[in-house]
Amino acid sequence: MVDPTDIGYFLVTHSHADHIGGLEEVMLRSRYIAHKKPALILEDDYRDTLWHESLRGGCAYNEVVDNRFLELEDFWQIERPCKRADLPRNAGELDLGTLNIKLIRTNHLPEQARTWQEAAYSVGILIDERIFFSGDTKFDPELLAELDQRFDLEAIFHDAQGFTGGLHASVEELSSLDKGLRSRVWLMHYGDDWYKHTAMIEWAGFAGFAAEYTYLDFD
Structure with missing residues (x-):
């Protein structure tokens, strides 16, 4: 520990x-x-x-x-990250040792917020312009498409829940992403009933589940 x-x-x-x-x-x-x-x-x-x-x-x-x-x-x-007006959503950027970290605003809460500008503070994390960690967010395909177009993302770790609505993206919503993008999405923040959604997850061709005590190596 x-x-x-x-x-x-x-x-x-x-x-x-x-x-x-x-x-x-x-x-x-x-x-x-x-x-x-x-x-x-x-x-x-x-x-x-x-x-x-x-x-x-x-x-x-x-x-x-x-x-x-x-x-x-x-x-x-x-x-304190430095604001970058040239990056999506006026992202904050910080170099931490050999890592470059960008904080990207997301639309997580409240449920009624229609855009990230209306939402309370929440961010996802872009690491070395290769890996995006969503933090928590509602389904936001425009953000994922913009980041992928600009940075050609290697992997996306995205929160996922078993129903549509509320404060998180659902498995069903994420399944509507382009197939090439779905194949790089690792699902996380899922409920204990995740096994009920394995058929859709396998059909959608996600990269898999982010699992406890499992390490992924991105050289």
Whole structure:
């Protein structure tokens, strides 16, 4: 098992608990046990939402420093991506060691949001202009087509659910993608009833399921 204080960099795609639920533990253990600041990749337009609406209540009031309660920056070394107006959806970009990371806005929530501009903050991650990780998003074929046309994606890791509607793309919706694109899609974030959809998944020709404890090597 990996000790969370051994992880040097964190990237949050959005504020749902299954994506940020462990951050409070990371923050408190890093500050009071490991005595270090991990790095948090964070865009400026998400900073206040993440801190004030999710993390502040459990972390700010444990200590007073310089006559004030703690702030997000007391726990993290913030790494700020640079905005690129020439990239899709004004993406943020950051070089992390040998990796190039681009944060692409997605349309995840609320359900009523018709476009990514209307949606709350959520991002997918483009790695080395080769691999796209959707984070969480509703079905957004225009985004996938634009990224593939521009970067000729090698693989797409996409959240998938067994029914159409709500906040995630469904297996049925993803099956409507072009066959060449479907063959590079690895399904993730699927429900425990995934086996009920194996016939459609096999018919659609997806790359497969992203599975726990399974490593994929992209040289």
